Amino acid sequence: MSTNILHTAQAKSIGGRDGHIESDDNVLRLELTMPRHLGGRNREDATNPEQLFAAGYAACFGNAVIHIARQAKVNVGTISIDAKVDLFMNDEQLPTLGVTLHANLPGLDQARAEELVAQAHETCPYSRATRGNIDIKLAVTTDAEVPAQA
Numbered sequence: 001m002s003t004n005i006l007h008t009a010q011a012k013s014i015g016g017r018d019g020h021i022e023s024d025d026n027v028l029r030l031e032l033t034m035p036r037h038l039g040g041r042n043r044e045d046a047t048n049p050e051q052l053f054a055a056g057y058a059a060c061f062g063n064a065v066i067h068i069a070r071q072a073k074v075n076v077g078t079i080s081i082d083a084k085v086d087l088f089m090n091d092e093q094l095p096t097l098g099v100t101l102h103a104n105l106p107g108l109d110q111a112r113a114e115e116l117v118a119q120a121h122e123t124c125p126y127s128r129a130t131r132g133n134i135d136i137k138l139a140v141t142t143d144a145e146v147p148a149q150a
Helices: 049-071 110-123 125-130
Strands: 011-014 020-023 029-031 080-089 095-104 135-141
Touching: 049 080, 049 095, 049 110, 049 125, 095 110, 110 125, 110 135
Parallel strands: 095 135
Antiparallel strands: 011 020, 020 029, 080 095
C-alpha cells in the first residue's frame, strides 16, 4: 500500500447482516438487516451491505465520470449513476457479487458518453478494485430525464 494516503475511512460492523454499522466519526450509523428471502427479518428501517456497496460505487463512479469529462473539457451537466448490485451463488456455490452501472449523461451524443464512461471505468477506484474479481456491466444513456433504476 502506498504511503501517500489521500483519505482514510473507517467503520465497524456489529452483529453482521442483522446488526448495525457505525463510522469512527459517528456520521454514519445505520441498522442492517438481511432480506427476508435470504432468511432475514427484512426490517423496513434498515439497509444491507449490497445497498451500501451500490451507493458507494455509484458515488465514486459518478465522480470518476465528472473528472474524466473535466479533463476532456466536456460539460456533462448533471449526470446520474444507478448501481445495481446482485448477490448470487457462483458455479462453485460461493456467494458472489455482480454489478451493473447505468450512467446517464444527458445532452451528450451516445458515442462520446460511452467513451467517457469507459475511461471512468479505467480510473474509478471501485472499478479498479473489483476488476477481475466480479462481473461489471456498463450501460450508458444520454436521456434528458433520469432513467428508472437499472
